[in-house]
Amino acid sequence: MKIKELFKGGKTVFSFEIFPPKKDGMLDNLQETLEQLAALKPDFISVTHGAGGSVPGCSTADVASIIKDKFHTETIVHLTCVNSTFAEVDAAIEDLQSRGIENVLALRGDINPDIPPKKDFAHASDLIAYMKERSSLGFSGACYPEGHTESESLDADIANLKIKVNAGAEHLISQLFFDNAAFYEFRDKARAAGISVPIEAGIMPCVNANQIRRMVSTCGASLPQKFVRIISRYENNPDALRDAGIAYAIDQIIDLAANGVDGIHLYTMNKPYIAQKICESCYNIVKS
Ligand code: FAD
Numbered sequence: 001m002k003i004k005e006l007f008k009g010g011k012t013v014f015s016f017e018i019f020p021p022k023k024d025g026m027l028d029n030l031q032e033t034l035e036q037l038a039a040l041k042p043d044f045i046s047v048t049h050g051a052g053g054s055v056p057g058c059s060t061a062d063v064a065s066i067i068k069d070k071f072h073t074e075t076i077v078h079l080t081c082v083n084s085t086f087a088e089v090d091a092a093i094e095d096l097q098s099r100g101i102e103n104v105l106a107l108r109g110d111i112n113p114d115i116p117p118k119k120d121f122a123h124a125s126d127l128i129a130y131m132k133e134r135s136s137l138g139f140s141g142a143c144y145p146e147g148h149t150e151s152e153s154l155d156a157d158i159a160n161l162k163i164k165v166n167a168g169a170e171h172l173i174s175q176l177f178f179d180n181a182a183f184y185e186f187r188d189k190a191r192a193a194g195i196s197v198p199i200e201a202g203i204m205p206c207v208n209a210n211q212i213r214r215m216v217s218t219c220g221a222s223l224p225q226k227f228v229r230i231i232s233r234y235e236n237n238p239d240a241l242r243d244a245g246i247a248y249a250i251d252q253i254i255d256l257a258a259n260g261v262d263g264i265h266l267y268t269m270n271k272p273y274i275a276q277k278i279c280e281s282c283y284n285i286v287k288s
Contacts, residue, residue, distance in 0.1 A: 001074050002138035003103045004170040006043050006263075007198040013263030014286040015200065016040075018270050019048040020063045021055050030058065031066070036272035038071035040279045046105055046173070046265070049078040061092075065099050076140060077101055080109030081121035089120075089127065093135045104131065105140045105173065123160070125167040132168040141169035143199065145177045145186040149220050154186065158193050165195050172197060173265045176204035176215065178248075179224045180255050200263035201256050205249035205274050207242040209235040246274060250281045257285045 006013050016037055021030050037045060045067050049060045064075040079092060096104065106127045111117055121127050128139045141164045144157055151157035161172070172195075177183055183201055190199065206212045212231060216223065223231075230248060234241040253264050264286070268275045279286060 044074035046076040076103040081127040082109040198262035
């Protein structure tokens with residue numbers, strides 16, 4: 001099924017993100033993780049690209065095939081283009097179509113200062129335009145409630161987002177954020193700019209202090225005082241921090257649902273326990 005179809009009933013779409021294993025011998029663990037996540041009946045599970053992918057049998061597409069064929073759950077493969085050639089993308093299209101995978105989250109990828117980008121694709125919008133001409137896949141794109149870190153302003157980033165949607169992105173998934181007000185401001189500006197495709201809010205339950213620091217330094221999300229107080233009070237008590245991080249995410253999700261968000265995309269970090277706790281608390285929200 002194409003992801004855009006999921007939004008037609010008007011319910012809040014609820015989805016998960018996972019990453020492929022980074023080490024050999026992790027396939028059994030992954031199967032267990034997927035079984036537990038699929039049991040929560042998300043609308044789809046997306047699989048990241050680039051962080052793992054080198055383990056035999058566990059590439060992004062391999063994991064997506066397991067999600068679809070074994071756990072009968074819809075899936076999106078993430079595909080980055082900054083280090084890809086046209087020929088590599090042609091091969092990816094053929095591979096995805098032969099597996100019956102229908103959805104791609106088309107991304108530029110982060111630029112590594114030590115690896116000069118290849119020249120074929122400059123932006124995610126170029127990847128979407130290229131693949132759309134050569135396939136019947138459905139395309140999603142990334143968006144940034146507080147602006148992409150390379151953008152001079154949120155308005156400039158939204159103007160570029162419009163190019164991505166015009167190229168064929170039918171659905172957007174947001175970068176993680178901790179301040180719902182920032183998401184609402186972004187959503188209002190995107191709608192005012194003529195972006196009418198569904199926008200899912202990316203929620204990352206923060207369950208350990210190192211993870212929070214790493215995430216914030218790479219994606220630039222701002223931290224509301226309430227969140228900062230939680231971290232500083234519980235950073236040396238892992239169980240309390242985990243519970244507080246889950247509760248904070250639940251609070252965000254309830255507020256987003258009440259404010260008519262199109263969907264919630266949960267960055268599960270491959271931890272079913274966290275997804276289970278959130279689904280238990282938000283069951284009537286995510287199923288309504
Ligand atoms: P783009 O849409 O190309 O935007 C990048 C920058 O260029 C922005 O500043 C934008 O304003 C500007 N821009 C865009 N189009 C144009 C244009 N036509 N002209 C001029 N400027 C333009 N990374 C991974 O490596 N693997 C993953 O699996 C992965 N998954 C992600 C999932 C989500 C939901 C999100 C939000 C991010 C993910 N990322 C992933 C990170 C992503 O690759 C980086 O944030 C990257 O720096 C930008 O990717 P993009 O697709 O948003 O790029």
